Amino acid sequence: MKIVIIENELYLAQSIAAKLSEFHFETEIYSSVKEAMEAQADVYLLSTNLPGQNFLPLIEKFKEKNVLLMVNYINNDTVGEPLKAGARDYIVKPFMIEELIRKIEHFHNYRMLQERNRFYEEYLDHLYREVECELEPEDLDLPVVIRTNYQRAADKLALKFNRVKKNILTLISLEESGWKEKIAALDDEHIGYIIHLEKLKKNEREQLFELLEGKSFLLTDSSGEVETPFPTLTLTAGNKLYDQDEILTIDEYVQYIVRTFQYKFPDTELSKKLGISRKSLWEKRKKYDLFKKK
Numbered sequence: 001m002k003i004v005i006i007e008n009e010l011y012l013a014q015s016i017a018a019k020l021s022e023f024h025f026e027t028e029i030y031s032s033v034k035e036a037m038e039a040q041a042d043v044y045l046l047s048t049n050l051p052g053q054n055f056l057p058l059i060e061k062f063k064e065k066n067v068l069l070m071v072n073y074i075n076n077d078t079v080g081e082p083l084k085a086g087a088r089d090y091i092v093k094p095f096m097i098e099e100l101i102r103k104i105e106h107f108h109n110y111r112m113l114q115e116r117n118r119f120y121e122e123y124l125d126h127l128y129r130e131v132e133c134e135l136e137p138e139d140l141d142l143p144v145v146i147r148t149n150y151q152r153a154a155d156k157l158a159l160k161f162n163r164v165k166k167n168i169l170t171l172i173s174l175e176e177s178g179w180k181e182k183i184a185a186l187d188d189e190h191i192g193y194i195i196h197l198e199k200l201k202k203n204e205r206e207q208l209f210e211l212l213e214g215k216s217f218l219l220t221d222s223s224g225e226v227e228t229p230f231p232t233l234t235l236t237a238g239n240k241l242y243d244q245d246e247i248l249t250i251d252e253y254v255q256y257i258v259r260t261f262q263y264k265f266p267d268t269e270l271s272k273k274l275g276i277s278r279k280s281l282w283e284k285r286k287k288y289d290l291f292k293k294k
Contacts, residue, residue: 001108002026004041006033006058007070008050012093016045019097033058043104045070046087048078059085066107068100121163128156130259132237137161139233142191142216147224150237151195154220157235158193161218167191174208175199183211191216198223251288258290 003020007013008031017027030036033053036044043066046055059067063086071078071090079090089103133156135146140161148154162169168189172182174196186192192212198221200208209229212219219230248256257274258281265273271281285291 001043001104002028002041003043003045003104004036004039005029005045006036006050006055007031007045007047009047016097016100020101023097023101037061042066042108043068045100046082048072048082056082056085059087063087066104066111068103068107070095124159128152128159131156133157133160133235134237135233135235137164140218141231142218143212143230144217145197145219145221145228145230145232146235147221147232148235148237149222149224150235151220151222153235153237154195154218154222158218162193165191167216169193171195174204180207180211183208183215186215186217188216191218193217194219197221197226197228251284254284255288255290258285258288262290 003025005013005016005027007016007029010029010031013029013031017029020027028039028041030039033050033055037058044058044062045068046058047070048055049070049072059082066089067082067087069079069082069087069090070093072093074090074092083090088107091100091103131150131152133153135157137157137160140157146154146157158169168191170182170186170190170192172179172192172194174194179194183192183194192215194212194217197205197208197219205226205228212230219228221228224234254274254276258270261270261273267278267281271278274281276284
């Protein structure tokens with residue numbers, strides 16, 4: 001990780017650089033903001049005690065990076081305005097090098113979590129892009145049981161719900177051991193997303209319902225047959241995709257194949273692979289609204 005130090009007290013800057021190098025950081029020292037404007041780094045360690053120099057342009061230019069202020073005292077000019085301009089944090093001189101490194105690593109870890117979260121969201125959007133979900137988060141009044149013919153449709157709804165709500169969604173699978181402890185641990189800040197109600201035996205369901213009293217949750221039932229004491233919504237997916245743990249009907253299989261491969265194969269070859277005529281394929285397209293998007 002490269003750190004640019006902007007400090008007009010050369011001895012102090014060299015001391016900081018020497019200590020950072022012991023922790024394997026690469027450093028560059030500048031005494032003027034103008035020179036530092038062209039420097040490329042991961043962290044900009046900026047002194048706010050630079051007489052006659054305006055450091056706000058540097059902060060604005062590198063606000064997507066980690067601009068960390070070194071201040072002699074705290075006031076609006078040294079901390080308030082720089083933070084508004086985009087600086088990430090500040091540290092008061094004199095300081096221990098360990099405290100500086102803690103602040104640098106804290107922001108680095110935070111940025112890594114942001115990037116990881118962005119990747120997960122983009123991947124989940126890609127993964128669920130063809131899953132139909134007729135309900136929206138606004139339709140949910142917790143607690144609620146979601147009866148669905150397709151678990152992934154309920155999963156998509158839960159993901160959308162998680163993005164718009166400030167509470168934290170906690171996944172609890174009733175197929176796995178330890179679900180009782182996880183439900184008992186739910187508090188006001190955590191909403192349970194509890195899946196596979198249909199997998200429980202009758203006596204286990206009764207235990208579950210007792211544990212859920214007073215909790216906030218979404219509970220899914222993909223059998224559509226389990227009676228519960230909680231409000232229920234029905235979520236029907238018209239375009240079920242193939243999952244390895246379920247058996248599709250013939251019509252569902254045809255829909256899956258057409259949706260998945262219609263841009264890869266022409267209709268002549270697609271109908272041949274399905275073992276049906278082109279006319280039959282066209283009829284199924286019309287019946288299930290499977291026409292190609294232009």
